[in-house]
Each structure stands twice: as C-alpha cells, then as structure tokens.
Amino acid sequence: MQPARIAPSILAADFAHLAEDVAMVEPYVELLHLDVMDGHFVPNITFGIPVIAALRRCSSLFFDCHLMTTNPDAYFPALRTAGVDLATVHIEVYPDPTRVAAQARAEGLAFGLALNPSTPFEAVEPFVELVDLLLVMSVHPGFGGQSFIGDSLEKVEIARKFIDSHSLPTDIEIDGGVSSENARAAREAGADVFVAGSAIFGSADPVAAVQELRASVESME
Numbered sequence: 001m002q003p004a005r006i007a008p009s010i011l012a013a014d015f016a017h018l019a020e021d022v023a024m025v026e027p028y029v030e031l032l033h034l035d036v037m038d039g040h041f042v043p044n045i046t047f048g049i050p051v052i053a054a055l056r057r058c059s060s061l062f063f064d065c066h067l068m069t070t071n072p073d074a075y076f077p078a079l080r081t082a083g084v085d086l087a088t089v090h091i092e093v094y095p096d097p098t099r100v101a102a103q104a105r106a107e108g109l110a111f112g113l114a115l116n117p118s119t120p121f122e123a124v125e126p127f128v129e130l131v132d133l134l135l136v137m138s139v140h141p142g143f144g145g146q147s148f149i150g151d152s153l154e155k156v157e158i159a160r161k162f163i164d165s166h167s168l169p170t171d172i173e174i175d176g177g178v179s180s181e182n183a184r185a186a187r188e189a190g191a192d193v194f195v196a197g198s199a200i201f202g203s204a205d206p207v208a209a210v211q212e213l214r215a216s217v218e219s220m221e
C-alpha cells in the first residue's frame with residue numbers, strides 16, 4: 001500500500017474565491033480533486049475546462065479530475081491542455097474502458113476508473129491492470145455533503161486484495177462523505193487516496209481539517 005494522500009474536492013469550496021481556498025490547503029495536500037458533472041450522467045452541473053485552466057495558473061498540485069459525464073473521452077485533449085494530470089471515468093459509462101484508457105494515455109493523462117456504490121467490483125476487475133487509480137464511490141455521485149456509505153469499505157477491501165495479489169501499482173481512492181470519522185476505517189480497508197470536500201472546505205479551519213484527516217489515516221502507519 002502506498003502512503004496515504006489527501007485530495008480536497010473543490011466542490012465544497014467557495015466558487016467565488018477558488019484561488020484563495022486552494023492556496024490555503026495547497027501546502028498540506030498531495031492532489032486536488034476536480035468533480036466535473038454534465039447534468040446527464042448525474043443530475044448536477046459543476047464546472048469545466050475554463051475553470052480548471054484558471055486553477056492551473058495558480059496551483060501546482062496534481063490535478064485529479066473525476067469526470068461524471070457521459071462522453072468524457074471527447075474532452076481528454078482539452079483537459080490535458082487545461083492542466084489535468086489524471087482523468088477518471090465511470091465504468092457505468094464505459095463497461096469496457098480498454099479503448100478509452102489508451103486514448104487517455106495517448107493524450108498524456110494518467111487514467112482512473114470509478115465505480116458507483118451499486119456497481120460491484122467484478123465490473124472493473126478485468127480492467128484494473130489498465131488503470132492508475134480505482135475510485136470507489138462512497139456516496140451516489142452528483143452532490144457533495146452526503147453521508148458515507150459504509151458498505152463501500154467492503155469493496156475497498158476486495159479491490160485491495162485483488163491489487164496486492166496481482167502485484168499491481170493501482171491506487172485506491174475513496175470518494176464521498178469522507179471525514180476523520182471514517183477515514184481510518186477506509187485506510188484499514190486499503191484506500192490510498194482520500195477525497196474530502198465538505199470535511200475540508202466546509203470546516204471553519206480547512207488546514208486543521210486536513211491535518212485531522214491525515215492524523216486519522218496515518219495513526220495506523
């Protein structure tokens with residue numbers, strides 16, 4: 001298992017002061033989680049390429065872009081140009097993501113695969129060796145601020161066993177309702193990357209919230 005990494009989701013940040021919110025947490029985190037939603041795959045619309053490009057000009061964090069859209073591959077070149085490092089698509093959109101994984105790599109993007117709470121690990125199993133990051137959703141995608149679905153930990157455990165038994169370098173990211181209350185259990189189940197929106201930007205002190213989250217995932221290391 002890799003060292004634990006924290007990925008604040010800007011979905012819970014103040015969109016009128018994004019640069020300030022990102023700058024505040026930047027020295028304390030490893031990735032920035034960017035939730036792009038199109039109003040089709042999920043019933044919500046967030047932000048897109050111009051916002052990501054603007055953030056790239058004021059941040060040097062690794063840009064972890066979670067695409068909750070029906071045709072994410074159409075935007076790979078523009079996302080790369082905007083400064084995205086890793087593009088994650090949903091298995092529910094591409095039941096066989098072999099071609100789209102190759103397309104992302106050809107554009108210079110790392111590739112991630114996400115699965116919804118109702119999608120079993122078996123759906124992604126044949127493709128895990130193609131991906132840099134497996135995103136296990138612990139809420140139904142579409143909105144920040146939802147409660148963590150505890151059953152997702154079992155899926156993290158199954159994924160961790162598969163990845164370790166095949167000696168794969170794939171990271172496991174847990175996304176949705178993550179807080180210092182449940183992050184330790186997610187770490188124990190095998191997660192490497194912890195996305196948190198509300199727990200960080202919804203806090204009166206986002207830096208302290210990051211540190212609290214880190215302390216809870218590192219307490220077992």
Ligand code: DX5
Pocket residue numbers: 009011012033035066139140141142143144145146175176177178195196197198199
């Ligand atoms: C939900 C998004 C999450 C969300 C997490 O569809 O994928 O990344 O921003 O936000 P919290 O931590 O508030 O659940």
Ligand code: ZN
Pocket residue numbers: 009033034035066175195
């Ligand atoms: Zn996300």
